[in-house]
Amino acid sequence: MIHKKSVYRFPTRWFLILSAGLVFLFISACDTGSDVREAAAIGPPPETRVETVTEEIFGHTVEDPYRWLEDGGSREVAEWVDAQIQYTRSALDNLPIQKQIRERMETLFSIGDIGSPRVRKGRYFYTRREGKQDQPVLYVREGLHGNDKILINPNTMDEEGLVALDWWYPSEDGKLLAYGLSREGTEQSTLYVLDVKTGAQLPDVITRTRYTALSWKSDNAGFYYSRLPAPGTVPEGEENYHRHLFYHKLGTNPENDRKVFGEGREMTEWMSFDFSPDDRYVLLSIFQGWDKSDIYFQKLEGSPDSIKAEDFVPVAVGTGAIFNGRIVGDFLYLHTNYQASNYRLIKVDLKAPEEENWEELIPEDESVLEYAAVVGDRLVARYMHNASSRLKVFSLSGKYIKDVELPTLGSAYKVHGEWDGSEVLFGFNSYFMPPTIYHYDLRADKLTLWDQVESDLDYSPYEVEQVWYKSKDGTKVSMFLVHRKDIELDGGNPTFLSGYGGFNSAETPSFHRNRFIWFEHGGVLALPNLRGGSEYGEEWHKGGMLENKQNVFDDFIAAAEWLIENGYTNPSRLVIRGGSNGGLLVGAAMTQRPDLFKAVICWNPLLDMTRYHHFLIAKLWIYEYGSPEDSADFQWLYAYSPYHRVVDGTPYPATLIYTADSDSRVDPMHAKKMTARLQAATSSEAPILLRYDTKAGHAGTPVSKSINDYTDAWTFIFWQLGMEY
DSSP states (O other), X not given: OEEEEEEEEOOHHXXXXXXXXXXXXXXXXXXXXXXXXXXXXXXXXOOEEEEEEEEXXXXXXXXXXTGGGGOTTOHHHHHHHHHHHHHHHHHHTTOTHHHHHHHHHHHHTTSOEEOOOEEETTEEEEEEEOTTOSSOEEEEEEXXXXXXXXXXXXXXXXXXXXXXXXXXXXXXXXXXXXXXXXXTTOOOOEEEEEETTXXXXXXXXXXXXXXXXXXXXXXXXXXXXXXXXXXXXXXXXXXXXXXXXXXXXXXXXXXXXXXXXXXXXXXXXXXXXXXXXXXSEEEEEEEOTXXXXXXXXXXXXXXXXXXXXXXXXXXXXXXXXXXXXXXXXXXXXXXXXXXXXXXXXXXXXXXXXXGGGOEEEEOOOSSEEEEEEEETTEEEEEEEETTEEEEEXXXXXXXEEEEEOXXXXXXXXXXXXXXXOSEEEEEEEETTEEXXXXXXXXXTTEEEEEEXXXXXXXXXXXXXXXXXXXXXXXXXXXXXXXXETTOXXXXXXXXEEEOOOOTTOOOOOOOOGGGHHHHHTTOEEEEEOOTTSSTTOHXXXXXXXXXXXXHHHHHHHHHHHHHHHTTSOOGGGEEEEEETHHHHHHHHHHHHOGGGXXXXXXXXXXXXXXXXXXXXXXXXXXXXXXXXXXXXXXXXXXXXXXXXXXXXXXXXXXXXXXXXTTOSSSOTHHHHHHHHHHHHHOOSSSOEEEEEETTOOSSOOOXXXXXXXXXXXXXHHHHHHTOOO
């Protein structure tokens, strides 16, 4: 049963103040600091109409007072958003510290960025962003120490920097490049093809290639790729699913491309082909969420054009584990957590692929094996030990040879090497080390600097420590703390607590330019390794997904309590921040423990967990969160859903919620509804602000917009904590 009723609800805190008729006296009498007085001075938020929808769902009476805000095409919603934008700007733009913070952000973001190269027969493809460039530029370097040539420069394609390079795949010989571009952060990529030597664009243009998986034929005649369905070919609401595999022959009409695989499969599956270097085999990987995949292969007779969906041979199907593979010769090398929470590497003879014939090359270890691949006559493996990177080399038989010495505690990323090569390239960064690219010569056993990002920041006053604390259920959780060396544990340090805790993603030491404004002003950065991530293997991931999701919030709240108990900070000096799944994290934390935090930065969040699956690509996340349409799943989703946990008359902390029109992952409805709900419910004077960008999305944000984003975030934080610049 669904019931609706419409009223206008005036925000609780403003009703209390105005009904007393003592606004000025109330503000003056509050001994809560200039930050709160300034917050009260901005006036009440825009009025929001209440039209309550009431539903009976699996034994619960669920009320939704702002469902009308879900309609992104509504004129009334657009006017509401505009009013919220003006309200937020009136709060932030008049603060004197904003100008100084912006100037610092502009300087910090002039520190560039660099991606790890992919080598293809003497050509090194990599991205780099310099100075005030809005978007990274794709380069090719001819030879290990040769000259760089620009291949794709999105900065020349749009004056506002809104065109982003989403992905790119060089052919195996490095002669051709397939790449995807999108605009305004939509990630709705269009595929293009480039001749690397001449720079000429080929006529091939393919739409609907968001997050495409692409594998070139060795003769460069074409490629296999994944593509979304054409409009009108699937039921409404399923346009972002049904990702099938096609073959495109260069120079032909993409609309006539042959569908090779995917028909009749689950619409939320993600699939890809990967050819063996000699084109004799093709590997088919099918992923269901972030915790399981199936692996098949097919031996090709004649050419890759002979692929038939019915001829795939299963290798690992229905195991409930993750497999990532690469075929070299007649062997398949599989990196997997099958019967090994911390992952292992196994070798499969494709002439006898049954499980009883598998050979374990690198067994499970106390550290998490994140990546392993054949590079020439070696196996190169990247491990994560206590949430930081290790790099090891093994023989092809799995015999340990050595550790590659890394420069400091930090994160190695995107380790690349050719199956028949002798070199490995990888990126590395840490809290006080900007992105740096290293080249490791396997034959000479020599590690050298390949390229790096220049920075004039002084890192000497700061240090990193790793601590362990107990969560609510007694589980030990690790946490990185970054701060000045001369910190005093007097309980009064401004502290910034951030986390993610989901989708098998790790929180490891990394370089974030914007955070240096925090360090420079005595701030403490705290980054816990919450359950739901990959820091301690698949069991750690499973400990924070589905029915165990509350563990993530408990881990985060326990981190805040530990920081307070150990003298780092107190609730009046503690700020929390999270984005996307991390936005859900801080939304849950603030609704479960509003007393624990001074301010909240909630970025592109999920917040209504009873309806999240109806929007954009969110059905893909059912594997991680559960389905609100399942009775058992609904119980835990509704129990922590932040939007439904808001209670009228509660003094909520100051909150700045970010969202954007072109976010094609997390629908802006979450941020809009939560803003309205908090503004109406809170009894505190702390501001509840919506920061809404009409020309941005979830990713691909130009640097100029990032400067604006972080200027507002740090302005809000400094304001709420009463910090001087």
